[in-house]
Amino acid sequence: MQISNLSSPSLKITDFSTLPDQSWCIYGANDSGIEEFFAILTGDVTPTAEVLSLPEAPGIISFKIQQDIYENELRNDDSDFLDHLDPGTPAIAFLPPGSDRSPLLAALAMTDSLNEGYRQLSSGQSRKLILLREILKGARHLLLQNPYDGLDQAGCLELDKALAALHRHQVQVLVTVNNSEDIPAWCSHLAILHQGRIVAQGKREDVINQIDTVQSAAKGAFQAVLDTLGVTPTPPGNPAEELVNLKDGFARYGQHLLFEHLDLRIDTGCHTLVTGPNGSGKSTLLHMITGDNPKCYANDLRIFGIQRGSGESIWELKRDMGIVSPDLHRNYRAPGTTRQVVLSGLFDSIGLYRRPTGVQEQRAMQWLEWTGLAGRASQPFRRLSFAEQRLVLIARALIKLPRLLILDEPTQGLDGHNRAGLLQFLEQIAANRISTILYVSHRQDEYRPFFRQHIRLGTAGPSAPMP
Numbered sequence: 001m002q003i004s005n006l007s008s009p010s011l012k013i014t015d016f017s018t019l020p021d022q023s024w025c026i027y028g029a030n031d032s033g034i035e036e037f038f039a040i041l042t043g044d045v046t047p048t049a050e051v052l053s054l055p056e057a058p059g060i061i062s063f064k065i066q067q068d069i070y071e072n073e074l075r076n077d078d079s080d081f082l083d084h085l086d087p088g089t090p091a092i093a094f095l096p097p098g099s100d101r102s103p104l105l106a107a108l109a110m111t112d113s114l115n116e117g118y119r120q121l122s123s124g125q126s127r128k129l130i131l132l133r134e135i136l137k138g139a140r141h142l143l144l145q146n147p148y149d150g151l152d153q154a155g156c157l158e159l160d161k162a163l164a165a166l167h168r169h170q171v172q173v174l175v176t177v178n179n180s181e182d183i184p185a186w187c188s189h190l191a192i193l194h195q196g197r198i199v200a201q202g203k204r205e206d207v208i209n210q211i212d213t214v215q216s217a218a219k220g221a222f223q224a225v226l227d228t229l230g231v232t233p234t235p236p237g238n239p240a241e242e243l244v245n246l247k248d249g250f251a252r253y254g255q256h257l258l259f260e261h262l263d264l265r266i267d268t269g270c271h272t273l274v275t276g277p278n279g280s281g282k283s284t285l286l287h288m289i290t291g292d293n294p295k296c297y298a299n300d301l302r303i304f305g306i307q308r309g310s311g312e313s314i315w316e317l318k319r320d321m322g323i324v325s326p327d328l329h330r331n332y333r334a335p336g337t338t339r340q341v342v343l344s345g346l347f348d349s350i351g352l353y354r355r356p357t358g359v360q361e362q363r364a365m366q367w368l369e370w371t372g373l374a375g376r377a378s379q380p381f382r383r384l385s386f387a388e389q390r391l392v393l394i395a396r397a398l399i400k401l402p403r404l405l406i407l408d409e410p411t412q413g414l415d416g417h418n419r420a421g422l423l424q425f426l427e428q429i430a431a432n433r434i435s436t437i438l439y440v441s442h443r444q445d446e447y448r449p450f451f452r453q454h455i456r457l458g459t460a461g462p463s464a465p466m467p
């Protein structure tokens with residue numbers, strides 16, 4: 001691969017080249033131009049450049065490819081013409097013939113999911129499936145965008161082993177990452193992208209020390225400040241109210257039991273962390289609480305003191321919730337501007353169908369400033385990068401500072417500064433007793449002290465108070 005004198009709206013790259021025996025990691029913050037750089041490498045964006053020699057027929061993993069597959073599956077959904085839900089293309093059909101014998105399937109815990117339809121896979125499982133597809137098809141070049149995002153810890157380790165083995169077998173692997181902790185040990189070379197330029201490149205051991213300097217010069221886009229919102233903290237002595245109460249809860253699809261005997265009670269201030277391997281039922285549990293999964297009716301579940309299935313309106317319950325999830329992100333496909341997406345959080349809609357007040361407009365602009373996106377307020381949301389879209393969806397959930405904030409892997413695709421910014425803001429929310437937070441993450445550095453209980457799915461003994 002060779003790039004010389006490349007110029008694009010957000011990148012100026014004088015020289016970048018790789019050799020066949022090298023595997024590269026490109027590290028950059030969300031605003032470094034790294035998403036555009038990846039799109040250039042995959043041929044999705046064509047910049048002006050003196051030399052642009054890119055790998056032929058590479059295997060590609062990216063947020064865009066995952067979204068394209070999902071949207072294609074939606075287009076082919078035949079549920080309306082069948083007497084049952086169309087599960088979509090079975091996972092096995094995405095893999096090259098003979099893949100079912102690959103040990104990597106078991107290593108990534110995907111053997112039991114091969115007959116499930118693509119849309120039934122959990123977000124981590126669908127990412128693993130596309131990773132498997134690209135790895136097993138035997139491409140000589142792999143281009144992977146944030147490959148560890150959304151994978152459970154065991155999955156990250158197994159993927160790391162597989163990529164290290166591919167590197168040893170002369171497959172040229174290039175990964176881009178937004179978090180320095182994700183820089184893999186097996187990559188032989190490292191480049192750092194900062195403000196649209198490659199500021200360091202070379203052997204991993206020669207460049208890694210420069211990460212700290214670049215990180216301290218950067219600052220994340222997410223800069224929300226609770227004080228300026230003018231919200232009154234809830235007095236400490238206020239009695240706690242019951243927000244969620246699930247008794248002896250269970251979730252099952254056919255023969256596949258996700259969890260059972262789960263007691264989950266969340267009162268105001270009882271910020272709750274939910275963890276567990278990919279496919280253990282975290283999103284299913286959260287969808288039961290948000291009313292987006294019919295399993296809530298089969299369970300003894302009270303939300304805000306109201307028994308589910310008692311004729312209540314889900315929209316009334318949603319009024320007190322703010323939600324971010326991989327599922328919301330991939331389904332936020334309604335046309336609209338960035339500003340309209342933030343405003344839609346006030347009405348719990350996908351798309352904006354009501355006229356907001358002047359105060360609401362101002363508040364949305366305030367949130368766009370806090371996410372570094374005020375300049376893109378009038379641009380179509382779908383044209384933003386994945387990380388920018390994620391920041392907008394976070395703003396959409398936070399704009400109404402709801403009683404219950406449901407954040408399912410909210411930091412996917414975000415860099416360290418943005419993750420830290422969001423978690424600091426959540427800390428402020430918790431300290432001022434504004435919202436109660438229900439949070440899912442695979443990243444251990446997000447397991448902050450403000451969480452009061454920890455629900456572990458997919459392991460013995462599902463629930464425990466935080467140590």
Ligand SMILES: Nc1ncnc2c1ncn2[C@@H]1O[C@H](COP(=O)(O)OP(=O)(O)OP(=O)(O)O)[C@@H](O)[C@H]1O
Binds near residue numbers: 121150253277
């Ligand atoms: N409609 C459905 N029909 C059959 N199985 C389903 C359906 N929806 C989800 N599943 C299965 O339920 C399991 C749990 O999915 P869920 O999304 O809750 O997992 P998760 O713990 O959130 O995973 P991840 O960490 O990857 O996001 C998965 O194995 C998934 O394939």
